[in-house]
Amino acid sequence: MSSPLSGADALRQADRLGLPVGAAELPAVRELVTEILDTIGALPAPEPGPASGRPTRSPTTADDPLNAVTLWTDAEPTGSGPLDGVRVAVKDCIAVSGVPMTAGSALLAGFRPDADSTVVARLRAAGARIVATTRMDELGLAAGGDSGLGGPVRNPFDHARTAGGSSSGCAAALHYDAVDVAVGADQGGSVRVPAAWCGVFGLKPTHGLVPATGSLGIDHTVDHLGPMARTTADLARVLDVLAGPDGADPRQRDLPPPSGYSRAVADAPADLAGVRFGVVRECVAGAEPDVRAAFEDVLTGLTKLGATVVIVDLPELAAAGALCFGTTVEGTAALLAAGGNGYQWRGRYWPELAQGIAQGWRDGAGQLGTAAKAVVLAGAYLQEAYRGEWYARAQNARARLEQGYVRALTGVDALLSPTTPGLPHTVSAPSDAARVRRGWAVLTNTAPANVTGLPALSMPLAQSGGLPVGVMLTGRHFDEGRLLAISAVCEREIGVRPGSSPPRP
Incomplete structure (x- = not known):
């Protein structure tokens, strides 16, 4: 300078x-x-990080047959609490001090965070041990589970299919005995899609409930971090630790007082008597026949438990794709141009990440994959040609979708839909473009909750041909306790499908 x-x-x-x-x-x-x-140039330099990195180990086919793990590590607890002894895997865009973080991209090869993200710090303070960082679709820009550094993550129920994404490794690693729970990131469905395809539970909390400080996102208005687990109770245990303001994340505002999520699960009723579900017509109509049939079997089970099921219309969903692309494409390009931080917000910035992205861009931008290049180029074009006009239009157009959800939720406790419109993808694809398109299409039912910021939970309650089919609950802002209580009843009375999990290494 x-x-x-x-x-x-x-x-x-x-x-x-x-x-x-x-x-x-x-x-x-x-x-x-x-x-x-x-x-x-006279600004003070960042505080120096640790002198050396934390010990890590590359996975092997013996301990990682699904290609779910980026690195095995051991970030020991810093305190004691409700997660004593719990072993956690975190998505490879969430900082663990001293452990390399790639976000599934060669762009960040060699980047090593020098401080824990807020969620990792909270987990460790509560007694948890971070044992792995997990593979993901590159920069979180697709949800197929097959576009990240290191190759596709395999589906635990059929290794010829993918695990879904972009938090693919988190969901697949929950089929390993070495991992108890995981924390993923969700900008359009990236927690719920792999949860649905891998037969586990995945929660995208209300926007801002869980701080995203110390993670690489896509756009501050759609970024979420959320827990993934084999049981509803474990989701709640982790959310109890993660939720609440950290004073450093601009995504957090107007948060209600902390809620007892584990208590909500423990107090879940014996059945669903009095519970009203709104089934979103558009989400069911767009599902493949096998998924639709499996979903309708679950609806039958819910009514047997005393629930009332009504059909609701959400025609505003027709514009959701344009809203999501209009927000995230230009938002991603701007965020990367700003070193992963963005501009004009108060909170804790991450200059080391900016330095890592700048170095990676100089040395390896050409190694970006097809989806990342398409998103960055489209976003850069919009910025240059329209100076943010289309991003502004997309942000303002959120209000209509939000109003549609308010109407759809009127008179019901939660909305129901298939988490994804189809079954897990095969690892093979006819072309790179086809691979990217299918990795975006899978977000049809999940992305609207990112645009609106509503909480949404994928439950593994259905199956088709031995493959899991996720059923998604969507609720009102900060209604996680209700969703978790409903999920606990469903898990207990309907059961997790497929009933038998594949062997865990």
């Missing part, structure tokens, strides 16, 4: 911006820009 700005540098930046700078004004502009950069 202390080097004087050359005339060529100034003109290159001006040309990139489409900003004419005349020969007569160039000396003054150069002089002032240099002064600005010198002043900024």
Whole structure:
């Protein structure tokens, strides 16, 4: 920052911006820009991180047959509490101090966070041990479970299929005896899709309930972190520890007082008498026949438990795809351009991440995959050509979808739909473009909850041909306790499907 700005540098930046700078004004502009950069260069350096990294171990086919794990590690507890002895896997976009973090991309090869994310710090303080970081779709930009660094994550029920994504490794690793619970990230369904395809429970909490500080996201308005587990009770135990403000995350505002999620599960009623579910017509109609049949079997089971099931219409979902792309495509390009931090918010920034992204962009941007390149190029085009107009339109258009959900939730306790419209993808795909398209299409039913910020929980209550089929609950803001109580009843009375889990290594 202390080097004087050359005339060529100034003109290159001006040309990139489409900003004419005349020969007569160039000396003054150069002089002032240099002064600005010198002043900024006086900012203090970040606090130094640990002198060395935490010990890690690469997975083997013996201890990771599903290709779910990026690195095995051992981040020991820093305290004692409700998660004593619990072994946790975290998605590879969530910082664990001293452990390399790639976000499923060669872009971050060599990046090693020097501090725990808030969720990891809370887990360790509550007695948990972080034992693994897990594979994911590159930068969280698809949900097929097959676009990340290290190759596809295999479905535990059929190794010729994928685990879903983008928190693919988290869901698959729950089929290992070495992992008790996991924490994933969800920007369009990335917790719930792999939970559905791997036959586990996955919760995307209300936007902001769980701090995302110390994780790499896509856009602050859709970023969520959430627990994944083999039981509803474990979801609740983890959420009890993770929820609440950390004072550093701009996504957290107007949070209610902490709720006892484990207590809600423990107090779950014997049946669903008095509970009303709204089945979202559009989500069921768009599902493949096998998924629809499995979902309807669950509806029959719910009514036998005393629940009332009504059909609700949500025509606003027709615009959800445009809303999601309009928000996340330009948002992702802007976030990466800003070193994964973004601009103009108060909270704790992550300069080391920005440094890592900048270095990775210089050294390995060409190694980005098809989905990432398409998203970044589309977002950059929109920024250059329209200066944020379409992003602004998408953000403002949220209100109509939010109002649709308010109407659909009127008179019911929760909405019901298949988590995904189809069964797990085969690992093979006819082309790169087809692989990316199917990795986006799987988000049809899940992404609207990210746009609206509503809590949504995928339950493994159904099956088709030996493959899990997820059933998704969507509730009102901060209604996680109710969703977890309903899930606990369903788990106990309907059971987890498929009933027999594949062998765990």
